[in-house]
Amino acid sequence: MVTVSRTTVAVVGGGPAGVVLGLLLARAGIAVRVVEKHDDFNRDFRGDTVHASTIRLLDELGLGDRFAALPQSRLDDFSLPMPDGSRLLLGDFSRLRPPYDHVAMVPQWDLLDLLVTAARQEPSFDISMGLAATGTIVENGVVTGVHLRPYRGDGETEELRADVVIACDGRDSVLRTAAGLRPRSFPVPFDTWWFRLPREPGDATTALVPAFSGTDVLLSFPRPDYHQVAYFAPKGSDAALRAEGLGAFRARVARLRPDFAGRVDTIASMDDVHVLDVRMDRLPRWWRSGLLCIGDAAHAMSPAGGVGINLAVQDAVATASVLAPALQRGLRGAALDRTLARVQRRRTPPAVAIQTAQAVLHRVVFERAFAGGLQSGPPKLPVLLARWVPPVRGLYARGIAFGPLPEHAPAWARR
């Protein structure tokens, strides 16, 4: 039995891109249905850095107070450890104009819940949890909807028809594949292993400082009640790391961060250490007739700089800004497709700029670290600039906080 339903915009994927797009389109009065395969947002770690560009957007949307009330911690700067044990302040967010002078660390599920709660206040918004898109409906070469089925268990399948489908289904996008869009992959030298360690009174919480030891790299993000820790090693080392065993892994962490040595025993097994196969890719073409990919579905980002959520949010704002007026004007067919192409033209430059910067970071930090080259200190030029030209610290911070070409909420979405 197949149920057939209809909406104006079908948004597949309830990550940052999908829920922001759903909220904005609903505020324009456009019928929008977001479809998310999981039953809730409360799943494993998937990034929680909310940068100034997103905090400013939330203020513009009238959600700043609710966001500020979420449990969160803040990063005020990022530094590099020097061989003599000192720290070099590399990026200083306090040089930016308040209140957009920090990066907030907020569990992603809290942010998504906040956005969906706001969207539910709009009559034209609808969200279905626990439903997965399995493919596109194509008629005369145009995507006219998606096939849906329960993500877990059996149940009725559904054909959701829409004027336009937006694929926000992340880096393993099913819809992108179904639409025949193939991303171009870029080499990434590392994978990341995520785990938690308890927070203790007196831990530094507002500074981000990577730790280097031998060829190992580690970064810890303070959450309100624990540290979310990322260990970096050359791509493909997961099997070797697990073969070494838990004791060896704990020892690596303790070597990198002697202040964590007393807590590494809380990593109960290697099952607590989750590997992320880091990928960086980008679609040469983000759309085909009736369908557009945004967020990670269009460009999977490296975790370097922690910008993935924010870029996905910015894509969603750009999409709503061009799509809502087009739909309100009644554009369909080739005219509507041209708006999809406009989104790609508008968002490709920031995606390219950030991925290029990430590729440089991969080379000068990670590849050098894995070759043992960071023992003698970080690369000279950025360090000299940060040390002797203090405004450069503000420039580095601005680049991370806002990125290139940040988007603003359209007037009709503001509250």
Ligand SMILES: Cc1cc2nc3c(=O)[nH]c(=O)nc-3n(C[C@H](O)[C@H](O)[C@H](O)COP(=O)(O)OP(=O)(O)OC[C@H]3O[C@@H](n4cnc5c(N)ncnc54)[C@H](O)[C@@H]3O)c2cc1C
């Ligand atoms: C472990 C990890 C750590 C990260 N750390 C950071 C960080 O600190 N800061 C940062 O900015 N970025 C980080 N990122 C990247 C960031 O999470 C992504 O760039 C960002 O979430 C992309 O948003 P998105 O909405 O495009 O896709 P996603 O967040 O991937 O959302 C896609 C959504 O679509 C759903 N979905 C998938 N397939 C289907 C389907 N067929 N049908 C229905 N729903 C579907 C998924 O369940 C998911 O909810 C991290 C990523 C990972 C994996």
